[in-house]
Amino acid sequence: MANQPPGAIRRAPEHFLGPEQIADVAAGRRGFLRSAFLAASAATAGLASGAVRAADGDPAILNLPMHTKGLGQPVAARPYGLPSRHEENLQRRESPGLTRVGAASVSFAPLQGLFGIITPNGLHFERHHQGWWDIDPAQHRLMINGLVKEARVYTMDDLMRLPSVSRMHFIECGANTGMEWGNVAVPTVQYTHGMLSCCEFTGVPLSVLLEECGFDKKRGKFVLAEGADGSSMTRTIPMDRALDDVIVAWAMNGEMLRPENGYPLRLVVPGIQGVSWVKWLRRIEVGDQPWGSKDEVLHYVDLMPDGTHRQYTSIQECKSVITTPSGGQQLLKPGFYNVSGVAWSGRGKIKRVDVSFDGGKNWQTARLESPVLTKCLSRFNIGWHWKGGPAILQSRAIDETGYVQPKIRQLREVRGNRSIYHNNAIQSWKVSESGEVWNVQV
Amino acid sequence: MSKSECRTLRARALGLLAACLLLSGAAAAQSKFPGIGRPATPAEVKAWDIDVRPDFTGLPKGSGSVAKGQKVWDEKCASCHGTFGESNEVFTPIVGGTTAQDIKTGRVRALISGDYPQRTTLMKLSSLSSLWDYINRAMPWNAPKSLTVEEVYAVTAYILHLGDILPADFTLSEANIREVQNRLPNRNGKSQLHGLWDVRGKGDVQNTACMKDCEKSVTVTSSLPDYARNAHGNLADQNRLIGAVRGINTAASAPKSAVATHPGRLVADKNACMACHAVDHKVVGPSYKDVQAKYAGKVDAVTLAARIRSGSSGVWGSIPMPAPPGLSEADAKTLAEWVLAGAP
Numbered sequence: 001m002a003n004q005p006p007g008a009i010r011r012a013p014e015h016f017l018g019p020e021q022i023a024d025v026a027a028g029r030r031g032f033l034r035s036a037f038l039a040a041s042a043a044t045a046g047l048a049s050g051a052v053r054a055a056d057g058d059p060a061i062l063n064l065p066m067h068t069k070g071l072g073q074p075v076a077a078r079p080y081g082l083p084s085r086h087e088e089n090l091q092r093r094e095s096p097g098l099t100r101v102g103a104a105s106v107s108f109a110p111l112q113g114l115f116g117i118i119t120p121n122g123l124h125f126e127r128h129h130q131g132w133w134d135i136d137p138a139q140h141r142l143m144i145n146g147l148v149k150e151a152r153v154y155t156m157d158d159l160m161r162l163p164s165v166s167r168m169h170f171i172e173c174g175a176n177t178g179m180e181w182g183n184v185a186v187p188t189v190q191y192t193h194g195m196l197s198c199c200e201f202t203g204v205p206l207s208v209l210l211e212e213c214g215f216d217k218k219r220g221k222f223v224l225a226e227g228a229d230g231s232s233m234t235r236t237i238p239m240d241r242a243l244d245d246v247i248v249a250w251a252m253n254g255e256m257l258r259p260e261n262g263y264p265l266r267l268v269v270p271g272i273q274g275v276s277w278v279k280w281l282r283r284i285e286v287g288d289q290p291w292g293s294k295d296e297v298l299h300y301v302d303l304m305p306d307g308t309h310r311q312y313t314s315i316q317e318c319k320s321v322i323t324t325p326s327g328g329q330q331l332l333k334p335g336f337y338n339v340s341g342v343a344w345s346g347r348g349k350i351k352r353v354d355v356s357f358d359g360g361k362n363w364q365t366a367r368l369e370s371p372v373l374t375k376c377l378s379r380f381n382i383g384w385h386w387k388g389g390p391a392i393l394q395s396r397a398i399d400e401t402g403y404v405q406p407k408i409r410q411l412r413e414v415r416g417n418r419s420i421y422h423n424n425a426i427q428s429w430k431v432s433e434s435g436e437v438w439n440v441q442v
Numbered sequence: 443m444s445k446s447e448c449r450t451l452r453a454r455a456l457g458l459l460a461a462c463l464l465l466s467g468a469a470a471a472q473s474k475f476p477g478i479g480r481p482a483t484p485a486e487v488k489a490w491d492i493d494v495r496p497d498f499t500g501l502p503k504g505s506g507s508v509a510k511g512q513k514v515w516d517e518k519c520a521s522c523h524g525t526f527g528e529s530n531e532v533f534t535p536i537v538g539g540t541t542a543q544d545i546k547t548g549r550v551r552a553l554i555s556g557d558y559p560q561r562t563t564l565m566k567l568s569s570l571s572s573l574w575d576y577i578n579r580a581m582p583w584n585a586p587k588s589l590t591v592e593e594v595y596a597v598t599a600y601i602l603h604l605g606d607i608l609p610a611d612f613t614l615s616e617a618n619i620r621e622v623q624n625r626l627p628n629r630n631g632k633s634q635l636h637g638l639w640d641v642r643g644k645g646d647v648q649n650t651a652c653m654k655d656c657e658k659s660v661t662v663t664s665s666l667p668d669y670a671r672n673a674h675g676n677l678a679d680q681n682r683l684i685g686a687v688r689g690i691n692t693a694a695s696a697p698k699s700a701v702a703t704h705p706g707r708l709v710a711d712k713n714a715c716m717a718c719h720a721v722d723h724k725v726v727g728p729s730y731k732d733v734q735a736k737y738a739g740k741v742d743a744v745t746l747a748a749r750i751r752s753g754s755s756g757v758w759g760s761i762p763m764p765a766p767p768g769l770s771e772a773d774a775k776t777l778a779e780w781v782l783a784g785a786p
Binding site: 086087089090091093095096097100101102103104110112113129130131143144145146150151152153154158161162183184185186187188190191211212224226230231232234238241244271282283285287289290291292293294296297298301303304306307308309310311312313314315317324325327328329330331332337338346347352354358359360361362363364392396398403404405406407410411413414415418422430436437438439440441442 | 473474475478479480481482486487490491492493495496497499531532533549550551553554555556561563566567568569571572573575576579580583586587628631632633634636637638639640641642643645646647648649650651652653654655656657660661662663664665666670671673674675677679680681682683684685686687688689690692711714716717718725
């Protein structure tokens with residue numbers, strides 16, 4: 001134990017073998033092993049409840065650890081801070097088989113381990129169409145052209161001198177939960193809902209730039225946003241959206257955008273699916289018609305049962321999900337649990353979230369934590385006494401327009417099951433008697 | 443010059459000056475933020491404003507034949523998309539699922555019946571501009587914006603030929619592209635009348651906020667198959683080690699790989715090499731096994747590393763391998779050693 005570095009976690013069962021027992025193992029005496037393993041399993045259960053108790057108390061209290069008795073690390077040992085090494089399980093991950101090339105793929109945010117409403121920048125989900133770049137901000141330009149009095153060019157120096165706003169908004173890919181239209185396909189909330197993140201974004205309102213360029217208020221009905229990467233992503237945004245709350249942003253959560261999220265400049269289009277939040281933004285064009293780009297005609301189109309494709313389905317409608325406990329998790333033991341999740345709506349604020357523990361038969365209203373902001377994640381919590389029996393947990397969000405998050409069968413009745421995009425169904429997590437939680441549909 | 447003439451001139455000059463001041467005053471009043479931004483030059487706008495709309499606004503004049511398109515396709519497109527645009531290896535298929543009847547009606551029947559395994563590009567395409575614009579701005583995959591206007595017309599024409607929408611002797615141009623638009627199998631298969639574009643629109647699916655006895659019975663209609671529990675890796679390793687829950691150990695029965703990832707593979711992952719290469723099959727570029735077969739024992743790691751770092755073309759076909767930005771000499775050598783060892 002003396003050689004153990006401060007805070008190191010030892011895994012069972014060695015952790016529970018005393019020096020004599022280890023010596024026994026080394027000497028090939030194994031008769032006690034069965035009882036040792038039983039003790040180890042009991043200890044695991046004990047660990048789960050927070051302590052391994054010796055006769056006179058908890059060794060974690062009684063035996064002062066190195067970090068209490070020694071000298072810690074100096075300041076700036078890590079000039080850019082990092083999470084604890086004990087947190088490395090929470091990472092962005094790909095869904096195997098979903099895509100075949102990493103540069104046109106997605107990594108999902110680990111919602112199962114996140115708190116509150118803000119996504120740490122290193123865990124923000126990624127979606128790239130032709131790979132990501134770390135662009136030199138000194139060489140980056142934004143052009144505004146089309147139906148404007150004067151086409152103009154701005155450097156990052158220019159943009160960052162303008163009056164800025166900082167606002168918290170969620171971003172969700174239109175295909176989030178898309179793998180679940182037909183049936184349950186993936187194990188955890190990271191893969192069912194992880195194309196979702198929420199940040200405080202800082203930038204200049206697009207309306208300021210459009211006014212500066214003297215956009216045509218009569219004929220200018222739409223704007224096109226275009227990226228500077230190889231795919232040069234283009235998406236059409238109606239002018240009333242563009243003038244409302246769209247931000248030309250350079251910062252997220254207090255620092256500059258991460259390269260994977262569009263450094264040095266991206267569009268923030270609150271309430272609208274992530275594909276419109278064009279990264280590495282290089283150009284805004286004002287026009288009088290939608291552009292029908294690849295990602296408006298061939299992708300991000302919702303196939304309806306009558307064989308038509310809905311184009312420009314952009315709003316992320318009201319949705320919620322319980323993140324703790326959620327799929328692939330194990331409840332430690334019967335007793336009290338704080339059931340927690342997030343809710344959001346592309347049409348405004350969350351008004352209420354209800355939670356069911358019996359698969360939707362009966363519902364209770366959860367507590368909404370502050371702040372509750374427009375087009376932003378809201379955190380909800382509700383207490384639950386799990387008595388060890390089976391349960392099916394669901395959450396159902398209602399937004400300020402009165403819209404109620406639908407059941408999967410209600411979505412399928414209208415849209416079939418081939419839509420891919422815009423699945424905002426109520427999520428069900430089945431809790432078994434053993435405390436295992438798995439993804440189901442009811 | 444007489445005095446009166448002089449006076450008149452001076453008055454005119456003053457008038458001009460005043461007019462100039464007025465003009466510049468008007469321009470300055472237009473901007474709330476003096477000193478920020480500048481006018482774009484026509485050449486700058488031309489360089490970036492490449493978008494083409496469904497009404498073909500923005501389409502450059504030009505033309506390209508199906509025959510020329512086939513040549514470009516075989517050189518630059520087929521390795522990812524298949525000889526006939528049918529490949530499902532790297533991306534979803536471009537060609538397939540449309541019929542002569544669809545060309546007449548403008549509705550793809552397989553989308554209604556659902557009896558085609560996958561939605562291809564041609565099954566979805568409602569505006570030809572979208573295809574032209576996308577090829578022009580984003581293709582080929584590893585060298586976007588490298589095609590000439592003629593090549594973009596030609597490849598577009600060839601794709602439509604593969605879908606039996608255009609004959610083999612066709613030349614697509616800005617003059618006939620509207621007629622071709624009217625042959626697209628899914629030109630009438632789109633809808634924009636829904637409540638999901640306008641923030642004030644109304645959703646099409648309604649639920650009610652029932653609170654008590656809402657369902658007569660609850661039946662699980664779908665659950666995760668046992669074989670899929672570990673398909674995303676061990677869930678125990680994807681959850682925090684403290685708190686109210688743990689991740690379920692889904693790898694308990696799955697065999698664990700004892701072999702550590704080769705450092706060369708890490709370099710390949712970090713530098714996006716795997717976007718175009720695979721270990722044992724051709725993607726855009728050759729498989730690493732093929733590279734090993736060709737070079738192992740003939741070329742040393744330093745030489746191969748130098749070739750990787752500088753980029754190369756013409757050795758494995760016509761698609762060039764761009765020089766990977768930011769690949770250090772040391773990393774390139776690690777990568778080359780890994781490749782020459784057969785990418786273990």
